[in-house]
Amino acid sequence: MSDSFKAYVLREDDNRKVTGAFEQVATADLPEGDVTVRVAYTTVNYKDGMVMNGIGRLVRSYPHVPGVDFSGTVEASTHAGLAPGDPVVLTGWRVGETRWGGYGELARVPGEFLVRLPDGLTLARAMALGTAGFTAGLAVDTLEAAGMRPDGGEVLVTGASGGVGSVAVALLAAKGYTVVASTGRAETHDYLKGLGAAAIVDRAELAEPPKRPLASERFQAAVDNVGGSTLANLLTQIAYGGAVAAVGLTGGNEVTTTVLPFLLRGVSLLGIDSVMCPKDRRERVWQTIASTLPMDKLDSVSHTHGFDELPVLGRAILKGEVRGRAVVSFEAPRSRGASG
Template sequence: MTDTFKAYLLRESEDRKVSGAFEDVAVSDLPAPSPEGGDVTVRVAYSTVNYKDGMVMNGIGRLVRTYPHVPGVDFSGTVEASDNPGFTPGDKVVLTGWRVGEMHWGGYGELARVKGDWLVKLPDGLSLSRAMALGTAGFTAGLAIDTLEGAGMQPAEGEVLVTGAAGGVGSVAVALLAAKGYSVAAATGRSETHDYLKDLGADALVDRAALSEPPSRPLNKERFQAAIDNVGGSTLANLLTQISYGGSVAAVGLAGGNEVTTTVLPFLLRGVNLLGIDSVMCPAARRQKVWQMIAETLPMQKLDAISHSHPFDELPALGKAILKGEVRGRAVVTVGGE
């Protein structure tokens, strides 16, 4: 192991302005991620750019408490050193969640030191780069589908809606659902994404504007057996009025707002389930199960269509672009490569 590694390091000035730059960081400066320490060191191959990463890199939301800080909420790579009995040097691993990139140093450095309990061994059939083409967004989509199927969603029971369908979570959700045999309706406000969504497997396209207004009545015509909602706000309230009897909505995002004004009638008269999806603190055993399902189900050519690769030095520009809605699908950043 070398004495230093390249990382994108954030610093905070006295007036609390956050700035970032690529720096050579001493390996000895890698902080332990918890009072219990970090028992696995990973040589990072790839990371991604998520909306939360854009916020962190640009000092929005005060998600980071301690500086200097290495952002990057997910990464894939190879174990370099381990004091954890579950991992040995050479193991290929993936990390998403656990407040890495926020409370703990993340994937925008050539090395990362984490707790072994946070790592998932790379499933068979998945490369390190494709693991990050999925990343937090792909894992969240898989977790939402697994949760909905646990609540009774089945391909034969009708249409499934995905809102924010052209984003990272939405894109993977559309492709995964289609691969599992579901009839998928994709909601988007951008007409230029229609062909893209159809290529991923969407059977129907729904105008985002048709869902974004507050519902006009407590119950509307039943249309969807289930939905994966990236938007929240009035879109989620509208969705709840259109879910079929016994159906479910998996809430995964809040791009349209974190407040939902609705009635209890969808729950009382149609038995609708509102299921919260938390990919951050999801237990390790379930993580492994979901990652394996994704690796076995998702056609790799669909994943390749969703993702695009970028060199490490493009990271700052990507962090600004994603906040402007200018990043479609999944942006994979080559940190060290395979």
């Protein structure tokens, strides 16, 4: 193992301003953990953009290497279940926040944080999924456990052109569901239909606070990336016994609603937490995604970038300028897809 590695390092000055730069970091400075991974790919999530730009005080100790997701091969291990050369993927566990993450050529974590790369996935495609794809898979798994089925009616995905939404649309369509995608970006309609969306609902139709406590029953279930008024509105349109998986809050974290959808229609509001999800469920959901999601659809929602593009991507994702999934390679990108 080399004595140092390249990483994108954040530092905080006396005025609490956070800045980032590429640096050579001593391997000895890696955090404690029983597995060291040679990182091949990482990605940029909205949370990464916040961390890179010092928003939300998610990081409490500097210097810090961000990156909440990574994939690569085990470089060294004292963990019983992992050996050098094993391909692995990491999402969650507050890596990239409370401990150093994947924006470096090396990462060190507890072995229990790592999932062995499922058959059918490459390291690049694992990062085309990342936290967003895993969250989408977890949402679909949760809704199916609550009774959602392919012949049960339409399933709505809000914020459909983002990372979680894109994978949710493609995964649901691959499973045989009739998917309705909600977006405010007209230029993404063809993109979403290509992923399998049967219909498009303009974001504005759901963004206003609901006018009545119950509207006509339309959707058997929904994957909601937005929260706020959108979540309040769609709760009124969920059919009897249906459910909503809440995965995001781009439209706000406060929801003003009534209990009537819950009391009169038996609707369930299900929270999705992908960060601390137990490892056994992680492995099952990753396997389901790998065996179900069409890889050509995954490639169509991803675009590959070089490691030096991280700062630009970190700013762009906060502005809503990143469509689908940004895969970051520690080698020069070979193509726009993530099949390598």
